[in-house]
Each structure stands twice: as structure tokens, then as C-alpha cells.
Amino acid sequence: MKKNPMLTDYRVLDITQIVAGPTCTRILAEMGAEVVKLELAPFGDRTRVGGLRSNKPEHKRCSQSTYFIQHNHSKKSLALDFKSERARELIKAMIPKFDVLVENFSPGVMARAGLSYEELKAINPKLVMCSISLAGQQGELAQKPGYDYVAQAYAGITDLIGERDGEPALITMAIGDASTGVAAAMAVGFALLHRERTGEGQYIETSLLDTYFNMHEVAVPRVSLRKNHTPVRTGSQHPDGGPTGIFRCGDGSYLTLATLPHQWTAFVEALGQPGLLDDERFATAALRRDHNEELKEILEGWLAGFATRADAIAALERHRIPCAPVLTLREAMAHPHLRERGVVREVQDPYIGDFDIPGPPARFSAWPTGGPLRADLLGQHNEDVLKSLAGLDDDDIGQLYRDGVLVRDPLLGTPATANEKTEA
Known part of the structure; x- marks a missing residue:
């Protein structure tokens, strides 16, 4: 008998974009949660224009990209104009139907939109809300804009990378973003467990800076105790030797x-x-x-x-x-061990084609991962979500399209209701 995924029947509202937030909600989706990704009109998640896209002329305006699919597969896309008061009313109307909300706006944006945790908690006391930011919700860096590399620099990580007599070097991949997403997903899981035991929802927050600083291995106590000690860059060698x-090697590898x-x-x-x-x-x-x-x-x-x-x-x-x-990325992707474990997985997208993405970071004996993956076009589940979770009908939804509150990928066509004129 096939078992349902572990988070089956949990519903998540995902108001995130780029990598950290989408990583958190993608993990929850892979564990079986129904994740509704609220994308900001008119273009949706910014990664829809990143990575590789279809080169077919008929897909020129397609909202799909490899970057978006990797971090947002297994979710439903709801595309709303977040700045619209009507859109925010719809979010509040749907909140009782959600177990979790994850957002990664700059601190204060949700509160200014009338969607702070305290306001949403009054609507749904069991809600678990998670905010992800660069440097936290309070403090002198809280309002600073930035991404992974900015947090990496503030955490004292960048300064430790590179050759001893050279310049600091950059980790040119979203290690902090991805790790923050994993930490956030872990925290959401713990909060849901707490809710199962107590009936209480709660507010969670994490940041890229917190996550990066947590990655320090042994240097922090050393610097703390030895007032004159300053770690130095050691290039390709570990600072503690070993070797x-x-x-x-002899063959140049x-x-x-x-x-x-x-x-x-x-x-x-x-x-x-x-x-x-x-x-x-x-x-x-x-x-x-x-x-x-x-x-x-x-x-x-x-x-x-x-x-x-x-x-x-x-x-x-x-x-x-x-x-x-030291494998090249292509060699790693072809390694039979990674293939067998699903660390490398294939996506079969009707617009871009077949390509590989990373698999999930954990395995569970009670529920095997795997199976075909999908990623929605922009706004692909607008009607489904608003009818089932907000109680709207075709007329309501048509008006939202005509008012520009709702948008969707041109390849999905224009809903018939959106073409109808509003009666006087």
C-alpha cells in the first residue's frame, strides 16, 4: 500500500522569491504539503527570468525557467498584485485555510500590508508563520537590502576564503540561501510538532546572516578567547593542517x-x-x-x-x-552513486525539455521520495485556489482579471470570464 507523504493535509502559503524562501517551501512541498506560491504581479517570482528558458518561438513569452523550476517545483502558482487592497483582503480570507505562511519580504512590509503575524494570528490562532530575511527582523542591519553574498561578508566568512596573501574570495553559489531555507523548513516542522502537542501556532524568523555565522567551525571560540588572534586565509589548505x-596529483588532477x-x-x-x-x-x-x-x-x-x-x-x-x-560539476552529476540516491534528479518540462536538478537533502524510511516533478506556469492555479480557498466564483475571478489584480502566463490563454464586460 502506497503511503501518503508525511505532510499530507498541511497547507502552506508561500510568499517568497529567489532562493532562501522558495527552498524552505519546496522542501515542505516535497514532504507532501500543499504549497500555494503567491507570486507578485505582473512578472511573478524574479527567478522566472533567470536560468535557461525555452528557445522555441512559440514559447517566447513563457514564464518558465530552469532557475524557477529547480526552486519552485511541486507548488501551485497564484499570481496576485500584492499592492492591491483586494489582493490583501483575499490573503486574509484564505488564512484560516492555511497551516503555515512563509514570507521573505524586507522586515516591516507584511505589517504595512496589514498582514503581520499578530493580525493573522487573530484570524487563525494555529497559524505557523515564518519570516526569512537578510539579517533578522530587528537590529541595525534589519532594513539593509541584500542577498547571500552580503550576509556572507557580514558573517566573517568571506574574509576567511582565498589565498593567504591574496584578496578575499567569494563562494559563488547560494550556500547561505539554501542553508537558510533548510533551517527554516526544519523550524516550521518543529513548530508544527509543537502545534500538534499544544494547539498553538507561533512566529518563526531566521536570516541568512544567522545561518552563515552558524557555519563557523572552530574559529569563533578561538577569536573570543585569544584577544590578539586573527584567523588568516589559507587557500586550499585547512587552517589547522592535518594534512x-x-x-x-601526478596526472595534473x-x-x-x-x-x-x-x-x-x-x-x-x-x-x-x-x-x-x-x-x-x-x-x-x-x-x-x-x-x-x-x-x-x-x-x-x-x-x-x-x-x-x-x-x-x-x-x-x-x-x-x-x-x-575533486570532480567537475559534470562529473559529479554523472556519478552513479548520486544518480542512484536521487541526489541528481531529472525534470521533464514541456516547455524547456529534460534537465537535471538537485534532489532532496534528506531520506525517510516511511516515505520514499521520487516521482515526476512539475512546476506551474505563472498563475496556473489562480482559479483553483481562489475557488477552493477564498470561495470566489467565475464572476469574481473574472473581475479580478479585468482589474489587473490577477495575472497569468500568456500560454494559459485568457479566461473567458476575464473577457466579459462588467455589467453597469
Whole structure:
């Protein structure tokens, strides 16, 4: 007997765009929740014009993109003019039908729209509302505009990336955005569990800055306790040595290797250089850190003796040394392990074609993930959502189209009711 997904019968109103908020709601959707994505008219989520789009002439005005599909599949699209008072009235009318609301406007926007948590809580006391922002809802940075890279810089992350004598470097992918979305989804799940036990909804907030700062591994206590200590950039090597980092192989490729202090003897055995155990430069983990450059030179000299990277990795793995080839993205996407686990999944979109996207970050024994994925065109579920959740009829919906409160993708055609003239 096929089991329903774990969040079946939970309903989520998603008023988010770009990556962090959509990641949160996409995870909830994949877990079975009915997610209604409220997109802002006239263009919808800004990522609809990002990534790759259909190159077919007949799809020139299509609202679909690979960027949008990756972060918003499995949701229903409701496209409203959020600035319209009528649209905000509709949101309030639907709030009793929702278990969760997730938004990532700048702090204060929801309150100015009459949609603060306190106002919505009065309508639906069981509502779980989650706000996602750059730096939190209060504090001197709260009103600062920005995205992932801005939070990365404020968190002291950017300054630690790059070569020792070079400039700070950027992590050129939305690590903070995606991680904040995962944290928000986790928090929503916890809040729903709390609600199941107490009957109480609650307000959650998280930010990219909070998430990024939480990623610091060991440096924060070190800086706190040692008043004159300033971490330095160490390029492709871990600041604590190990050896841990990225190393060049004899065939010109690279591998990454991580050796913890308790693995030092096994590492020396793998290299077949027992004399390193008696070398005073490497007698302790702290000394190995201080002499990391010499250790790197020894390791790369050893790696140069192998015809291929695969041979070197096999020699290391015989001694249980954690290591891996530094794969290109294309190589990673083709790896059979990632394919078998669904870490790489295929989307079959009627407008763009077949392409790969990342799979979900967790697995559950009680509910297998997988199956075909879909992503709505802009406003594809306008009628369905407004009829079932707001109690509107065709005439009401037609008037909303004529007033410009509702919009939808041109490929969906114009609803017949929208063409009818309003009676005097």
C-alpha cells in the first residue's frame, strides 16, 4: 500500500522569491504539503527570468525557467498584485485555510500590508508563520537590502576564503540561501510538532546572516578567547593542517584529503614513510599545522609517483584515509552513486525539455521520495485556489482579471470570464 507523504493535509502559503524562501517551501512541498506560491504581479517570482528558458518561438513569452523550476517545483502558482487592497483582503480570507505562511519580504512590509503575524494570528490562532530575511527582523542591519553574498561578508566568512596573501574570495553559489531555507523548513516542522502537542501556532524568523555565522567551525571560540588572534586565509589548505586540503596529483588532477590527529599514523603508513613518525616537525597536531607547507610538499611528492589520481586514492583508502577526487560539476552529476540516491534528479518540462536538478537533502524510511516533478506556469492555479480557498466564483475571478489584480502566463490563454464586460 502506497503511503501518503508525511505532510499530507498541511497547507502552506508561500510568499517568497529567489532562493532562501522558495527552498524552505519546496522542501515542505516535497514532504507532501500543499504549497500555494503567491507570486507578485505582473512578472511573478524574479527567478522566472533567470536560468535557461525555452528557445522555441512559440514559447517566447513563457514564464518558465530552469532557475524557477529547480526552486519552485511541486507548488501551485497564484499570481496576485500584492499592492492591491483586494489582493490583501483575499490573503486574509484564505488564512484560516492555511497551516503555515512563509514570507521573505524586507522586515516591516507584511505589517504595512496589514498582514503581520499578530493580525493573522487573530484570524487563525494555529497559524505557523515564518519570516526569512537578510539579517533578522530587528537590529541595525534589519532594513539593509541584500542577498547571500552580503550576509556572507557580514558573517566573517568571506574574509576567511582565498589565498593567504591574496584578496578575499567569494563562494559563488547560494550556500547561505539554501542553508537558510533548510533551517527554516526544519523550524516550521518543529513548530508544527509543537502545534500538534499544544494547539498553538507561533512566529518563526531566521536570516541568512544567522545561518552563515552558524557555519563557523572552530574559529569563533578561538577569536573570543585569544584577544590578539586573527584567523588568516589559507587557500586550499585547512587552517589547522592535518594534512587537510586540496592536493595536486601526478596526472595534473586534484584530490581532497582530510586527516584528523588520530589518523596520523595511518597516513604515514599509507605514504610508506615511517620516518615521518620520528620527525620533530610533525610530532603533534599543532606542529603539523605549523609545518603544513612542508607536509603538503611531501604529500604531493608522493602523489606524483602515481600514474593516475585513482591509483593514489586507492592507496590512501587501503589505510582508511578520507579522500576524494575533486570532480567537475559534470562529473559529479554523472556519478552513479548520486544518480542512484536521487541526489541528481531529472525534470521533464514541456516547455524547456529534460534537465537535471538537485534532489532532496534528506531520506525517510516511511516515505520514499521520487516521482515526476512539475512546476506551474505563472498563475496556473489562480482559479483553483481562489475557488477552493477564498470561495470566489467565475464572476469574481473574472473581475479580478479585468482589474489587473490577477495575472497569468500568456500560454494559459485568457479566461473567458476575464473577457466579459462588467455589467453597469
